[in-house]
Amino acid sequence: MPTARDTVLLFTHSGDYFTVDRVAQEVSRRGLRPLRIDTDGFPSEWELTSMLGPAHQDVVLHTQAGEVRSAEVRSVWLRRRVPPRLDETLEPAWRESCARESSAALVGALDGLTGAGCRFINPxxxxxxxxxxxxxxxxxxxxxxxxxRTLVTNDAERVRSWFDEVGGRMVAKMLTPLTQSMGGGQPFVYTTAIGPEHLDELEGLRHSPMVFQERIxxxxxxxxxxxxxxxxxxxxxxxxxxxxxxxxxxxxxxxxxxxxxxxxxxxxxxxxxxxxxxxxxxxxxxxxxxxxxxxxxxxxxxxxxxxxxxxxxxxxxxxxxxxxxxxxxx
Missing domain, CATH: 3.30.470.20 (ATP-grasp fold, B domain)
Incomplete structure (x- = not known):
């Protein structure tokens, strides 16, 4: 008899509450079992095993809530995936290696869940x-x-010229977020208005390009x-x-x-x-x-x-x- 796919995995981090709790409640109302997985707790707080052979594959997660196998998982919500919390006493190079290996093992397990037919949000x-x-x-x-209108460049002279093209109405922002949570407590670079006084202070573009847009x-x-x-x-x-x-x-x-x-x-x-x-x-x-x-x-x-x-x-x-x-x- 086939195993019921009644588990929904909610991948997040230990500091995440309201949104993941609301989704868990709604999943439960639909007769399914939500299982929260705090990604920063791997590998110190929960176990993960991936198995692959000529005619068999499986992913097994063992958490405080018990064990779940890929055949039991209907879907996965990839709410957040963050680096692991590792022992601070580890030698730095070894700690970095452990973080890389943990991330690779988790990505491989997620791929295994995809191979097992689990729906992902987002894929x-x-x-x-x-x-x-x-x-x-x-x-x-x-x-x-x-x-x-948008300009992405590390060319300071081009920024100065483009400032005139947009009539001096310009903002600067980053291509990638440093944090996505509104209360994440991590470094955050906000969208910033650029004025004439900033055009002689663009030497930082030597280290990183930025996004410049007309101010709407x-x-x-x-x-x-x-x-x-x-x-x-x-x-x-x-x-x-x-x-x-x-x-x-x-x-x-x-x-x-x-x-x-x-x-x-x-x-x-x-x-x-x-x-x-x-x-x-x-x-x-x-x-x-x-x-x-x-x-x-x-x-x-x-x-x-x-x-x-x-x-x-x-x-x-x-x-x-x-x-x-x-x-x-x-």
């Missing part, structure tokens, strides 16, 4: 490919979404959580925040709050098609809504935060993710 490897911001902008433009006038901003064909929209207006006018994440909690947002149907359709072409089931997209009503696409984050939209606005994002995890499709 294994899709987050890394979809994280290419220039690819996102190119595809967004191809799907008919408006995008800001804002009525407000949108965070759109896309799950399959569903868009859940929150709006935020940080115009009254001195620190948050360029990047709402710099605002104080008392300066702005989330409110229900709206995305026109044609923009929503284009966004859903973009997320699908990037190979994602879930993505968090950011838009600027201009004073004259244009919707300007900024980026889509494959692991972007959505907890504040569910917590503050009651948007059923966890339920939508649970529906996708409960489905039998690959």
């Amino acid at each position: 294994l490897g899709a987050d890394e490919a979809a994280g290419n911001k220039l690819l996102q902008l190119r595809l967004a433009r191809a799907h008919g979404l408006e995008i800001p 006038d804002k009525s407000h901003e949108l965070r759109v959580a896309v799950v399959g064909e569903h868009c859940f929209v929150g709006a935020i207006d940080a115009s009254r925040s001195v620190e948050g006018q360029v990047d709402w994440r710099r605002s104080r909690p008392d300066e702005c709050a989330w409110s229900p947002g709206r995305l026109p149907e044609d923009v929503a359709r284009r966004l859903v098609r973009l997320v699908a072409e990037l190979g994602l089931v879930y993505g968090a997209a950011d838009f600027i809504v201009t004073p004259d009503g244009r919707y300007v696409f900024l980026e889509v984050n494959p692991g972007g935060e959505w907890g504040m939209l569910e917590r503050d606005l009651g948007l059923p994002i966890a339920a939508a993710l649970a529906d996708a995890l409960a489905s039998e499709g690959s």
Whole structure:
């Protein structure tokens, strides 16, 4: 008799609470067994075994909640994958080697779960490919979404010339995030306005290129959580925040709050098609809504935060993710 595939693995880290708890609750309501896996606890706190032979393969996870085999797993939510917490007394080179080996073993096990027919959100490897911001902008433009004029360079002279081309209205940001959690406690580089006084201070480009974009006038901003064909929209207006006018994440909690947002149907359709072409089931997209009503696409984050939209606005994002995890499709 075949084993029931009634387990949903929720891969995250030990500091993650609200979102993973909400998805676990919704998975349970669908008659399935959610199993939280804190990736920073491997290999010190739980065991992982991958087996592969001529006619057999299996992945076995042993946690405090018990043992689970790949044949029991219906789906996997790759909420977060973070480096392991290793013994600080280990010699540095050995510690680095242990971290690499642990990461490689985990990636191999995830591939084994894929081979066993487990559904992934997002599909294994899709987050890394979809994280290419220039690819996102190119595809967004191809799907008919408006995008800001963008320059990625380490050429300081070109930045100075481009500053004049955009009329002195320019922001700088990074291609890759240092952290994705809104309360992650890790280093974070915010989007920053660039003025004439900064144009003689670009020597740092010798060490790393940056993204420069034209600064778009804002009525407000949108965070759109896309799950399959569903868009859940929150709006935020940080115009009254001195620190948050360029990047709402710099605002104080008392300066702005989330409110229900709206995305026109044609923009929503284009966004859903973009997320699908990037190979994602879930993505968090950011838009600027201009004073004259244009919707300007900024980026889509494959692991972007959505907890504040569910917590503050009651948007059923966890339920939508649970529906996708409960489905039998690959």
